[in-house]
Amino acid sequence: MNCEESQKLMHQYLDGDASEEEAQLLREHLHACPDCQQHYQELKQTESLLSGAAYELSAPAAFTDSVMAKLPKEKKRVGYMRWFRTHPVLTAAAVFFLFMFTSVFSAWNNDASVSVSKQEGLIVENDLVIVPEGVTVEGDLVVENGDLDIRGEVDGDVTILNGDLLKGAGAEANMAAADNITGEYQEIDQMFGWLWFHMKQAFTF
Amino acid sequence: MENIIKHHIKNVKKGDQAAFEEIVSFYQNKVYHIVFRMIGDTYEAQDIAQEAFIRAYTNIHSFDENRKFSTWLYRIATNLSIDRLRKKKPDYHLDAEVKGTEGLDMYSQLAADQALPEEEVQNMELQSNIHKEILSLPPKYRGVIVLRFLDDLSLAEIGEILDLPLGTVKTRIHRGRELLRKKLRHV
Numbered sequence: 320m321n322c323e324e325s326q327k328l329m330h331q332y333l334d335g336d337a338s339e340e341e342a343q344l345l346r347e348h349l350h351a352c353p354d355c356q357q358h359y360q361e362l363k364q365t366e367s368l369l370s371g372a373a374y375e376l377s378a379p380a381a382f383t384d385s386v387m388a389k390l391p392k393e394k395k396r397v398g399y400m401r402w403f404r405t406h407p408v409l410t411a412a413a414v415f416f417l418f419m420f421t422s423v424f425s426a427w428n429n430d431a432s433v434s435v436s437k438q439e440g441l442i443v444e445n446d447l448v449i450v451p452e453g454v455t456v457e458g459d460l461v462v463e464n465g466d467l468d469i470r471g472e473v474d475g476d477v478t479i480l481n482g483d484l485l486k487g488a489g490a491e492a493n494m495a496a497a498d499n500i501t502g503e504y505q506e507i508d509q510m511f512g513w514l515w516f517h518m519k520q521a522f523t524f
Numbered sequence: 525m526e527n528i529i530k531h532h533i534k535n536v537k538k539g540d541q542a543a544f545e546e547i548v549s550f551y552q553n554k555v556y557h558i559v560f561r562m563i564g565d566t567y568e569a570q571d572i573a574q575e576a577f578i579r580a581y582t583n584i585h586s587f588d589e590n591r592k593f594s595t596w597l598y599r600i601a602t603n604l605s606i607d608r609l610r611k612k613k614p615d616y617h618l619d620a621e622v623k624g625t626e627g628l629d630m631y632s633q634l635a636a637d638q639a640l641p642e643e644e645v646q647n648m649e650l651q652s653n654i655h656k657e658i659l660s661l662p663p664k665y666r667g668v669i670v671l672r673f674l675d676d677l678s679l680a681e682i683g684e685i686l687d688l689p690l691g692t693v694k695t696r697i698h699r700g701r702e703l704l705r706k707k708l709r710h711v
């Protein structure tokens with residue numbers, strides 16, 4: 320091996336790329352050649368200085384804060400949704416107080432007027448909403464502050480807030496009426512359930 | 525750690541900006557290190573390192589989660605650094621001389637402020653010299669030399685970061701190491 324080959328091999332050796340035979344040949348040459356011995360020592364020193372310098376630096380103080388402040392603003396909805404997810408109790412409290420100070424809250428009493436999500440083909444008499452015979456309501460139906468009498472059919476979910484599902488009287492009749500609903504039937508007349516229903520509506524986008 | 529980072533990346537992709545803070549916090553030193561060694565100037569390095577994270581954030585959807593995040597991030601950082609160097613004066617040797625002096629000032633300023641023991645002052649001078657000599661390398665050698673000892677990167681990963689074939693990475697390391705050997709043998 321000549322000195323040029325030896326120097327090429329030194330780099331391969333330092334990269335962990337030399338085979339066992341090549342390493343042996345290099346060692347033999349280094350023993351016999353003071354110039355290459357010197358060259359190799361200098362390369363080793365360079366390697367150790369560079370590896371020492373690799374763990375030297377840290378980013379300036381407040382680097383992360385500074386990056387975060389410069390990021391494009393995230394979409395509002397995502398921000399609210401994350402807040403909602405991470406603070407469920409606070410969200411519930413906030414929504415509760417929101418309702419307390421808005422007219423929506425005043426809907427929670429038996430004197431409030433009846434409201435229904437769909438009007439077409441329905442009869443509203445005082446606090447009673449009637450789905451007349453032969454009428455099929457397409458889609459979900461929500462009745463608030465009133466009773467519901469299904470004589471026809473509802474092709475969807477039914478939710479009654481602060482009211483009852485009627486058909487004549489008694490549980491059996493109620494079951495029979497429920498047969499005329501193709502979707503789910505839900506009756507909510509506890510205050511908390513009512514609140515929860517509105518919260519879910521508010522946060523379902 | 526890579527798994528925790530991947531978890532944060534998933535959240536960032538879903539739009540959770542706060543999850544990105546963990547990523548910046550984890551990689552800030554390494555990214556700053558790469559850029560500072562490439563560029564030399566502390567102020568400019570901070571600017572480019574921050575830009576690298578902002579680019580990573582805005583392009584996070586193009587990151588393939590089956591790959592290593594650090595490779596992708598370091599690639600953004602080195603590309604930005606190389607772009608900046610291209611826009612500067614081409615006589616990088618002269619440039620490096622000036623930057624090197626700045627580096628020395630920074631180190632000696634630090635030493636003076638803290639009244640450090642003699643051996644630490646010497647170590648700072650040594651680090652400052654190494655920094656100066658790395659900066660005096662042509663940028664194509666500088667990149668491989670800077671990445672070589674950072675974060676236990678393999679030569680293949682360095683190739684991926686710099687978009688170079690493995691053979692070219694090796695040649696550049698050999699060439700850069702030879703240049704530095706001549707500069708650093710008397711320190």
Ligand SMILES: [Zn+2]
Nearest residue numbers: 322325352355
């Ligand atoms: Zn020889």
